[in-house]
Amino acid sequence: MIPNPLRLGFPVKVVGNPALKSNDTRRSQSNPHLRVSLTYLDEIFDYLVKHDIRMYRMSSDLAPYATHPDMPQFHSMVQDSAADLAAIGKKARSLDLRLSFHPSQFIVLNSPDPGLIRKSVADLVSQAEMLDLMELGPEAVLVVHVGGVYDDKLAARQRWIDTWPTLPEPVRRRLVLENDDLRFSCADVLHIHEHTGVRLIFDHQHFWCLNPEMLDLRETVSKMLASWPSHVRPKIHFSSPRTELRQLTRKNRKTGKNETVNVSPVWTGHADFVNPFEFTTFMRVAEGLEFDVMLEAKSKDLALVRLRPDLLRYAPDVAARFGLSANQQQSFEAEEAGLMEQEA
Template structure:
């Protein structure tokens, strides 16, 4: 393997709560992409310090840039062309793999053409940012197929029919992920066959939704094969939350609020990555190359916890990520230090 596989995390940095992922001020305060890029630069410093080479940027990096009622923000991305080029150059120099995962409100298969139009506008803005950063084809925007709308086959077909209407920068950056409730790996493979869109394999979603009974390695291999041979694919990995949940509900008989115990929902993400589950998956995937975006709720802390776990329990898997026994003590110390600062 020419280069170690990368581990990444999304958006929020928990190891240093002072770091902001985007300018979240309300419109009255005139938030700006330029402010967000300053925050992003600080996050880059954090990534370098902790030797993390993959990061998902906030989908709100350019605040209100596509808000239909706020035209004063619409030129924001172009106004920051120079700033985007500068930070993109820094990302390339640092070897950082960056991406976006637009919000759940981005729906390309809706029967409502206005919602589709707005979704395409948002995607166009994010693709423009990636292009102005001059990032390679590995810098993608991840979306889901969307809603079922009472007819899954028709809904899937609408996504296929929307594809050729997308601007070229969007088609070039867009990738499609299997989800946990509506559209399986088989569904996304169907969409790929009819569009050529690259696919993201999500491990937890695969186990939550696989009515076709696909074999894990076969599904993974098929989805990785949708990427060009010169671009390393990436996948998503998370462990299901297993803890008992406590919910506040109204008692139907008394009408009073009460706390009830509820079993876990397997679509929920755990705070950390269960190392033995991850190790087992990576051994099933032996010989396949892909970077891994960890979608644990503890974000960077989960990544920093997983690395010494891999060295302790599976040095063979750790080596695929460029981790070796000589690093064990330092990585354990880093994890303990961050956890102590987070709980302080």
């Protein structure tokens, strides 16, 4: 096994054990709390270790209503949970878990509305505070997108750059910027990095959906990884596009009756699992580069558990980079079968 192998991770929901909750989802009337979410997170950590998964994206709703402008009764939640956050952070470090947040699409730092930016910053401050109270290292990040175009892409991009120096230090220290699939390409986020120093997240599927500048894949990955300091391992996002034919029920405008229609795939959609041949091709293109991989497949942990034996079967050279060895093949296959049966 190679020293310090690359990690595979997944976001938020544990599909392989539906009994595990990612956060306290109770309505405000029931007084949900971060402490409750942390008890759920503790159970997820045990699940991760059981299945030898060392990277996980926590729910962005871990602290419910903590920044809601009309609910001040929740605003002290994070500080009130400082001891609990320290304890769960200590467990994460002892288990060698890499953790992160990916705030929701409502977090926008390039809006022409200063009020929306203030609300967005409040959420980022809260999540950065949680990572700090957990005493996690610089690899624990807040992943955001550039935001909206607002009818002028260049102006919108510049507003993100202008907002950067106004962000509180804990946010700037934790924030990383991801290329997206519809608005801001790798070239755009590289431009923003040049003017701010913000670290970048390369998203493989987004790269193929939006690359009008026709950038080279390996060169782009290399540049985005180089935005990270040398003592912190970068990470990337990987997912395969959903290819299935979809059947939707729509109302016929002429007859007024519902009918079933066939709809082609939308290539920005994520597949349930990771295509091992796409993944292998990418990893070979990126040979010699070091980064952890957050899998954004819709089946979450099941996709990760399936990918490991696939790599051993089809690409042992790639499997070795993640610390996987041939003598684990049968155990990985049995693990996947067990989780699939449990989910069914």
